[in-house]
Amino acid sequence: MQINFYKYQGAGNDFILIDNRLSVLKGIDKESVAQLCDRRFGIGGDGLMLLEDEPGYDFRMIYYNADGNEGSMCGNGGRCIVAFAKHLGVIDDATKFLATDGLHHAKISEAGDWVSLQMIDVTRIDQDGEAYVLNTGSPHYVKLASDLEVKDVYNEGYAIRNNATYKQEGINVNFVQKEGEGYFVRTFERGVENETYACGTGVTAVALAMAKHNHQSGIISTPVRVLGGNLNIRFDYDGEKFSNIFLEGPAELVFKGVINLNS
Numbered sequence: 415m416q417i418n419f420y421k422y423q424g425a426g427n428d429f430i431l432i433d434n435r436l437s438v439l440k441g442i443d444k445e446s447v448a449q450l451c452d453r454r455f456g457i458g459g460d461g462l463m464l465l466e467d468e469p470g471y472d473f474r475m476i477y478y479n480a481d482g483n484e485g486s487m488c489g490n491g492g493r494c495i496v497a498f499a500k501h502l503g504v505i506d507d508a509t510k511f512l513a514t515d516g517l518h519h520a521k522i523s524e525a526g527d528w529v530s531l532q533m534i535d536v537t538r539i540d541q542d543g544e545a546y547v548l549n550t551g552s553p554h555y556v557k558l559a560s561d562l563e564v565k566d567v568y569n570e571g572y573a574i575r576n577n578a579t580y581k582q583e584g585i586n587v588n589f590v591q592k593e594g595e596g597y598f599v600r601t602f603e604r605g606v607e608n609e610t611y612a613c614g615t616g617v618t619a620v621a622l623a624m625a626k627h628n629h630q631s632g633i634i635s636t637p638v639r640v641l642g643g644n645l646n647i648r649f650d651y652d653g654e655k656f657s658n659i660f661l662e663g664p665a666e667l668v669f670k671g672v673i674n675l676n677s
């Protein structure tokens with residue numbers, strides 16, 4: 415079976431996208447996703463997404479991690495699928511779509527390369543020692559670092575993700591360092607089980623945790639540099655609840671092609 419695919423990247427977080435509005439795929443198994451996301455034996459990607467029809471919404475986002483497991487929310491993936499929906503003519507410059515964590519609103523630039531995506535409200539931030547733990551659609555661990563350019567993010571992230579507390583469910587591990595008006599962030603991602611060049615729910619978690627850490631409140635805008643580019647997070651914080659959270663950044667169609675699937 416031959417299936418068209420599109421490759422997108424958002425700040426270096428890269429994804430395989432498939433238009434499944436006509437149900438060309440009746441689901442996709444874990445092994446196929448992992449094979450397609452493999453950088454040597456497949457197309458390569460941090461994740462794979464299906465864009466499907468959903469009554470009452472513009473579309474539905476179905477997200478798989480690179481290891482083939484159906485993931486939780488993916489912020490950069492969400493931004494890329496909005497750009498994909500515009501490319502397909504499913505939406506114009508604004509959308510509401512359904513993802514695993516519920517309804518998302520988003521806006522996209524006329525050129526189709528800059529996406530502002532609303533994320534779920536957050537009311538709870540826990541602490542694990544000095545680190546912050548919160549869910550921005552996906553679970554995140556946020557730890558302050560001082561040597562981030564040279565940090566061994568793979569080994570330190572791997573150790574935290576696989577410790578007794580997190581091993582079973584997994585967690586995404588973000589290291590953050592103050593930089594200019596904002597932060598520099600590096601992330602070890604669950605489901606990729608490696609450092610990625612950017613993580614949208616991760617930088618969102620960092621921005622919220624740092625607002626709490628620094629006792630900020632009001633309308634906050636936080637620029638974040640990641641290995642693959644720059645992102646921005648805007649939100650309201652009243653000291654307890656984070657709302658109107660928007661993750662903003664680039665989304666780019668890199669190439670398209672045809673997959674040969676066995677089934």
Ligand SMILES: N[C@H](CCC[C@H](N)C(=O)O)C(=O)O
Nearest residue numbers: 485488489490552613614615
């Ligand atoms: N890269 C993603 C995170 C994917 C979530 C996944 N790694 C998980 O928690 O299973 C992002 O931009 O938000």
